Amino acid sequence: MRSVQLFDTVSVSYTATLTSGETIETIPADKPIMLTIGSGQILKAVEASLLGMEPGQTKTVHIQPEDAYGSYHKVLVHEISRSVFKGRIDPKPGMVLSLSVEKEGVSQKVPATILTADAETVVVDYNHPLAGQVIAYTVTLHAIGS
Template sequence: MCPVALTDTVTVTYTASLETGELIDKRDETNPATVSIGSGVVCRAVEACLFGMEPGQKRVIRVDPEDAYGLHQKELVQQIPLAHFQGKLDPKPGMILSLAVDKDGEQHQVPATITEVHEDNITVDYNHPLAGLPIVYQVTLITINS
């Protein structure tokens, strides 16, 4: 059988973990992932590691933050007056809120994680929770469906 090429669709199993070993995502034999090479369903670095693989082959790849969930951007961490939430909720660190953000004159609902609660305000982070962290993938190629 030919190894994985650009126009192939493949079936894979994988685990995605932080470098600490904390599991982020897993697709096993009971729920494998089908990936069309070049489709962008998985990050480009993982797609690239599939090239040349043959069924049954395994690879481990470390994906840098900029190629995974992006770098952590300080400008996406903001303070919001605690009075804004008065009577609506009791903010706690770790809570994820859906906040309205104005972009180009339109309102968009965006998730934000509360990182700190102070006497008069809260700190929210609009970055993806995995931003700034490298991800380690262990990928096994199951089949190539050309």
């Protein structure tokens, strides 16, 4: 039986979980996705784990933060004045907002998660929600080719 090689189109299903056991994404076996190895449709480290697999095989790989959503950086947690939101929204912990930040003289919209909010200040986190997390992917290869 042929094994997966770079640039093959494959049919896969998977479940991604955190070390806490929380499932963060599932592609069920009865609705697998088609992807081309090397295309970047899923995390590159997950794609790479498929290389050498044969149809019907299942494996679990643990993807480190640097190969997933990056390390968690405390410097990306900012305290801003609640007045910034006045008249637009009432910020509450857990909300994910699209906020403008300036990088190299250019204003960009980036997602930020509200950590805390009181009468004066709002603490926002610009890290990806999965930053710093090891993610376990249990991947099943269903087929090679379309």
